Amino acid sequence: MTATPTLPTTGEVTRAEICVVACADAWRGDGELFASPMGTIPTIGARLARATFEPELLLSDGESLFVDGTWAVGTPAPAAVEGWIPYRAVFDLVWAGRRHVMMGPSQIDRYGNANISAIGDFFKPTRQLLGVRGAPGNTVNHPTSYWVPRHLPRTFVPAVDVVSGVGYDSARISGSAAARFLDLRRVVTNLAVLDFATADHSMRLASVHPGVSVDEVRDNTGFELVVDGAVPPTRTPTDEELRLIREVIDPKGLRLKEIPA
Amino acid sequence: MADKRMTESQVVSELRSGMTIGIGGWGSRRKPMSIVRALLRSDLRDLTIVSYGGPDIGLLCAMGKVKRAVYGFVSLDSIPLDPNFQAARQAGAIEVTEYDEGMVQLGLLAAQWRVPFLPARAGLGSDVMRVNAGLRTVASPYADAEELVAVPAIRLDAALVHLNRADERGNAQYLGPDLYFDDLFCAAADRAYVSCERIVPTAELAAAGPTSLRISRWMVAGVVEAPNGAHFTSCAPDYGRDEAFQARYVRAAKDPQLWTAFVDRYLASDEAHYQDAVEADRIAVSA
Numbered sequence: 001m002t003a004t005p006t007l008p009t010t011g012e013v014t015r016a017e018i019c020v021v022a023c024a025d026a027w028r029g030d031g032e033l034f035a036s037p038m039g040t041i042p043t044i045g046a047r048l049a050r051a052t053f054e055p056e057l058l059l060s061d062g063e064s065l066f067v068d069g070t071w072a073v074g075t076p077a078p079a080a081v082e083g084w085i086p087y088r089a090v091f092d093l094v095w096a097g098r099r100h101v102m103m104g105p106s107q108i109d110r111y112g113n114a115n116i117s118a119i120g121d122f123f124k125p126t127r128q129l130l131g132v133r134g135a136p137g138n139t140v141n142h143p144t145s146y147w148v149p150r151h152l153p154r155t156f157v158p159a160v161d162v163v164s165g166v167g168y169d170s171a172r173i174s175g176s177a178a179a180r181f182l183d184l185r186r187v188v189t190n191l192a193v194l195d196f197a198t199a200d201h202s203m204r205l206a207s208v209h210p211g212v213s214v215d216e217v218r219d220n221t222g223f224e225l226v227v228d229g230a231v232p233p234t235r236t237p238t239d240e241e242l243r244l245i246r247e248v249i250d251p252k253g254l255r256l257k258e259i260p261a
Numbered sequence: 262m263a264d265k266r267m268t269e270s271q272v273v274s275e276l277r278s279g280m281t282i283g284i285g286g287w288g289s290r291r292k293p294m295s296i297v298r299a300l301l302r303s304d305l306r307d308l309t310i311v312s313y314g315g316p317d318i319g320l321l322c323a324m325g326k327v328k329r330a331v332y333g334f335v336s337l338d339s340i341p342l343d344p345n346f347q348a349a350r351q352a353g354a355i356e357v358t359e360y361d362e363g364m365v366q367l368g369l370l371a372a373q374w375r376v377p378f379l380p381a382r383a384g385l386g387s388d389v390m391r392v393n394a395g396l397r398t399v400a401s402p403y404a405d406a407e408e409l410v411a412v413p414a415i416r417l418d419a420a421l422v423h424l425n426r427a428d429e430r431g432n433a434q435y436l437g438p439d440l441y442f443d444d445l446f447c448a449a450a451d452r453a454y455v456s457c458e459r460i461v462p463t464a465e466l467a468a469a470g471p472t473s474l475r476i477s478r479w480m481v482a483g484v485v486e487a488p489n490g491a492h493f494t495s496c497a498p499d500y501g502r503d504e505a506f507q508a509r510y511v512r513a514a515k516d517p518q519l520w521t522a523f524v525d526r527y528l529a530s531d532e533a534h535y536q537d538a539v540e541a542d543r544i545a546v547s548a
Contacts, residue, residue: 087313126351131333136386141382141383167386177409
């Protein structure tokens with residue numbers, strides 16, 4: 001047997017790695033759902049979740065194939081194709097509720113309304129973004145989480161400019177057909193994990209990442225967060241999770257481009 | 262048997278100002294760019310463009326062809342935003358119908374099926390309902406009584422799509438991983454025009470299997486042979502996206518001087534000149 005390679009688990013756990021497992025945990029318990037991460041750290045998180053505690057998740061190559069196995073971000077998917085999901089099949093799966101997406105909003109508010117469409121007045125925006133894309137349909141059909149790599153007051157706003165992803169208050173006002181399948185799970189940021197586990201579904205500080213204070217999160221949030229007693233720290237990766245992140249899923253360290261060490 | 266072959270210019274000569282035109286592909290993938298470029302050179306204007314938007318929408322906005330854009334997004338994929346579309350929006354220069362991307366599919370499907378609308382959950386509770394003034398909901402007549410979005414049919418005067426292969430009668434074939442919604446664009450249109458990398462004898466179409474033949478001649482009014490016609494968008498497996506060119510397009514779109522030079526070099530003359538310029542770029546890079 002050759003010498004055991006030096007496990008980089010001896011290195012200090014970085015904020016990026018805390019974020020990876022916080023994203024991975026979003027898909028915990030989902031079973032045979034299509035995990036759709038947007039962004040590098042959510043992508044590492046989804047692959048980590050499937051490689052460890054959530055083995056039945058479905059993952060795509062980012063184009064049109066369901067792919068089995070675990071592979072590195074920034075590299076082509078392995079050949080282990082297990083299904084075909086052209087965009088039309090993605091819509092079918094969305095409307096069937098068999099997906100959990102993690103999107104990257106430019107603005108999000110206390111009830112989870114999220115904006116990816118435009119900043120300012122919709123009819124003459126100061127900055128045109130992508131458009132609402134699939135966010136309206138995603139949010140009213142299947143579980144949705146969000147990833148915000150820079151937790152700032154300009155992202156966590158009192159009211160978003162264009163409601164693209166539907167929040168709990170908007171769904172309630174719209175009616176039962178909008179609220180029926182609305183299921184906003186968590187918002188992972190560079191500072192904390194937030195959820196909507198409150199009586200009125202207003203955003204709650206679920207955990208702060210190690211080294212981050214509750215006040216720091218509050219100061220960077222443009223609305224009043226629910227803080228429910230003592231806020232626990234976000235969990236750290238296990239040794240096996242760290243090994244998978246560092247050696248298998250992100251050996252090139254692309255996660256550090258989203259969250260610098 | 263009908264020979265539907267024509268040129269890009271002949272396609273454009275069948276179009277009129279004020280028409281609603283659907284453009285196939287997705288983002289910066291398999292767009293009928295050679296026909297779009299012919300549109301850019303034409304005197305057509307006030308067009309309503311329906312698209313899973315990419316540089317088709319950006320270019321048409323930049324050249325003042327667009328009255329209204331109907332879309333779920335406009336993106337260049339590897340570069341998230343198209344500066345020409347952003348500029349048009351930020352100047353308030355165009356009207357828009359911004360839908361959830363699944364609503365666009367339902368609108369096209371309703372048009373194909375000749376029903377006035379199809380119901381959707383997508384859109385409820387979002388600002389899609391606020392910013393699209395004419396959009397209505399419909400109550401289920403059944404016991405559930407759910408109130409859903411009535412996505413109106415998006416009938417097209419014309420559709421433009423780019424496929425890998427076609428025969429001269431209008432049977433067209435995709436060889437890449439995704440048809441996108443090209444069949445719906447064709448079937449929702451009064452007249453659909455297919456450009457393709459290569460026109461082949463009908464007998465050659467069967468080799469890739471029947472599931473690659475989703476555009477049927479009953480949908481198609483004209484066929485254009487356009488090698489490299491999707492450039493600079495991707496046309497897998499024939500070629501990938503020309504990322505260097507796309508980056509140049511984006512840089513130019515952000516700078517008026519660069520833009521003038523870009524238009525002069527690539528868009529002012531015909532398709533042959535465009536392809537020559539692209540080939541010259543390629544040789545210059547590899548030299």
